[in-house]
Amino acid sequence: MLTELSIQDFAIINKISITFNEGLTVLTGETGAGKSIIIDAVQLLAGGRGSVEYVRHGANKAQMEGLFILDTNKHQIYETANQYGIEVQDGMVVLHRTITSGGKSICRVNGKLVTLAILKEFGKQLIDVHSQHETQSLLDPDNHIQLLDLYDKERIANAKQEYVHLYEKLTALQKRYRELSENEQEISQRLDLLNFQHNEIEQANLVPNEDDELEEERSQLANFERIYNGLQDAYYALYGEQKGLEWLNMANQSLQNSKEYDSFLNEKAEKMSNHYFLIEELMYELRSYADTLEYDPQRLNEIESRLNEISRLKKKYGSTVNEILEYLGKIEEEIEQITDKDSHLTNLDEQIKETYEDTYLEAKQLHDLREKAAQALTKNIHQELKDLYLEKTSFSVSFDTKINQGERTNLHHNGFDYIQFQIATNPGEPLKPLHKVASGGELSRIMLALKEIFARHQGITSVIFDEVDTGVSGRVAQAIAEKIQQISGQSQVLCITHLPQVAAMADTHKLIQKQAKNNRSSTVVKELSKSEKIDELGRMITGAKLTDTAKDHATEMLELADNYKKNHG
Template identity: 45%
Template sequence: MLQELTIKNFAIISSLHLSFTNGMTALTGETGAGKSIIIDAVSLLAGARSSIEYIRQGSDKCLVEGLFDLPEQQAFYLLMEELGIEVDEAELIVQRDLNISGKSISRVNGRIVTLANLRRIGQFLVDIQGQNDHQELMHPESHLRLLDSFGDTAFQKIKATYQTAYKSYVSLANQVKKFKRNEQSFAQRIDMLTFQQEEISNAGLVIGEEEKLVEEREKLTNYQKIVDSLSYSYQAMTSEETSALDAIGSASQELQTIASLDKEYETISDNVHSAYYLLQDAVSEIGRQLDLLELDEERLDLVNERLELIHQLKRKYGDSIEVILDYYNQISQELLDSDFSGDKLEKLEQELATKVAKLQKLAEKLQIARKKMAKKLEAAIQAELKGLYMENARFEVTFKTISFEGEGIDEVEFYITTNPGEPLKPLVKVASGGEISRVMLALKTIFSKTQGLTSIVFDEVDTGVSGRVAQAIADKIYQIGQNSQALCITHLPQVAAKADHQLFIRKEVIAGRTVTKVEELAEGERTKEIARMLAGTEITDLSVEHAKELLQLAKK
């Protein structure tokens, strides 16, 4: 139930705070006073799309906030848990903010939610029926959904079981189709991956080997240069005629004779002495390297071939050995996971046949449940239509069996006849606008008893009717208000008189700006307002008496 509504800078509403109660509340006032604006604000709280046109002229943003009682449906609490919204209190606060840039922010109990999720929440909070919402009945494709709305918890479980099985069936059916469609390309890919796997595997790549091979190739291709350089260096330092090593050794001995005379001489002597022993080590290493050197042209060819193989694999599979080996692991896993074979297709088709058989049984069970429910709905609709002065009407839910779909194997359409002796025909072809409105009202009356709807808003659904039909509509909306909160915008005095509460909406001009004002009418004020609705601009004594009579009859 909607307890409170706060609106700021919305259309011609500067600031408004309304409190609502149980039962039926009528919203009355002159055309253009802002009655529908209030309903637009409530629609925003239920997830309707916003527009910057809603923002009051001269304002940067508008705000709509509603305080609701928590719905009783278990599905609502599951949704709150899914969205991570706390509902510890007994109330729910829904807020919409819209700024001039077009950005809209939705909050539920202080938590920001997407518009799609706000709509999911809103369906538990308020059901808004406008002048054109009866058009839903004019589309046969919506009749199945309306019928299913009549279902109890047991029915919803049957439907949910079918839909779960249907999703599994669709998934497997798509898998079989894809398997057949891609049979050839799949086999070609397996062949390609197998070839690539063997090619990389046969190469026997080792991480780091490319760098070592490049280094080895450099040595092998520069063999003569290395030999010449080492030989020259060795000769320069060990030649009997010009031995650099002997010369440095003699210098070292000579310097040692004066090292004790001065600290600086001692440092020079130590450095030369150290250099002499380092050069001795270098000469030994040069000699060892010369002994090891051997030109191996066959090895050079092998190294070049190996590097060329690595180059070819890098060009195909990646820019390094690490990347190539990663790719090898990926395709090896894909080949391991792929079990393409004729046997696989046969197994999938057998599994699909099993699912089809199971789905058929579930669909038939759902159809039986629907047909039982349809009989109950037919009886309930006809009973409600009698109270709406369509006592000769016969209402029937017709079924047509179709192939599997998400909702089952049923195609449903409502049939009706409003005149005795006339055959049943599709509702969309034979019912007048007033009859369609009354059928929708009958549905809402029934659903308010079975669905536990929190609030139902009727936006001038009584347009185009009068007399006893108007009174019957008033009675039905009042009846709905006994099970759910009913808010009703109306221009009919019969409907306004029937309400438990009446809010009067009017426009005023303050400081050159039009603003909307709302006040709850006491009994005496209600009499005047209903008299105005009866008589128009000039209220007469007769209209006042008629208004009093309407209110007295409503009390009875």
């Protein structure tokens, strides 16, 4: 859940830090106080589109930072963090974003600089923002298949993974088939290029690891004098009268003459003898190696010339000789495929047929699983809609399964299903796509019904509702309040509302106010005590002056909300 949110120099916000708790947190306040600005900041923190307009007038940058605490080490965020080399300790994730007045956006996750796209990946797994505008995503049929798959994620995810693997293999084979069968001119030009590259590499007669070996030999010849002098100096320091080996021999003989009288000397005499013979052998090896050395300036020139040729090839075909030879193998295979195109096309066609059959079977399994999930989802949503006084509303998951009899069915990334949520808000009316039927108030309730269901499956730590209850009242408002409270049992919920029924359900109530200081407006956040909650609810009820009747009504609402939470906790 989101536990701490810091905002600085953002719109009318100077600097605020807000602590959030589990359950339902309600944000209320007058229009223009900055409630939606706080949600805007959270959306930007989750990777939303930024603008220099958000930077407070006179400031150089706007900054947002949020601390999220994960309640399980199985959260999908861990996999994302590992993917990008970000460490998550003690279940804490810190998202940070800075927008400069010059238009730059700087993003961090747990202190590590990331791109906006990566920040968005983390954000979508931690925060789910729903406003009247965001609700429109429910109307997009392209999202419906993802929601259905999410509903029965445990079974569908495995089948979908198998399908996607085969589908990607199929599309790769089809792409290769098209490349070989289309545009003879391009293929001919490609073959000419490959033949040129093949001849150029082959004529070089490269040997594996040749570049490394030549570099070593060049280094030896270029530093011949230093190497030879080093060998000679080392050899003559050991060999000859009054040199190292003679002194070691004297030490060895001294210990050998005394070892029988002392166990310690006996042990050291043996070690000394071994060391002496090892150094003597080393001396002879140094002399032998020095005898093999010969400075050959002609060979150095040959090496330089060969390395220049290899360097020229590296610029075209690979960073090492081994990579160049690997590339040679690839183009030989491609040349063979192009020159023997007909047989390869036949072979590819057979592979495509076999892979298509396997992919279609996986798509059919996905379809069957989705139909079962759709039945369960429909039943579940009808119950949720009934709780929201939409008991006469019919919901259905429509499958447009484009199966072509006698020919190949068109497959796509999600199988062969095209799914759309449909609804009829009045008895006797035909089912129609969601966006063609639902009014604003109905759509808000439908969205809450869906959110109540999917909150159990998404693993989102924080769900944010921004005035999704606009335009409702009476028993519908109470039903929405109860539904939002139920969702807060699955995920932390932050809710901006003008409904006293929703505010009464809050576990934490924060008041957003706008203050003027030094001729500048700024937003402040205050957590309300019980008595302050009553006053705020009273103002929300009357919309004007706070009266004793309104306060009594507010007190009663809080008591009813507490009883509801106790009975449905």
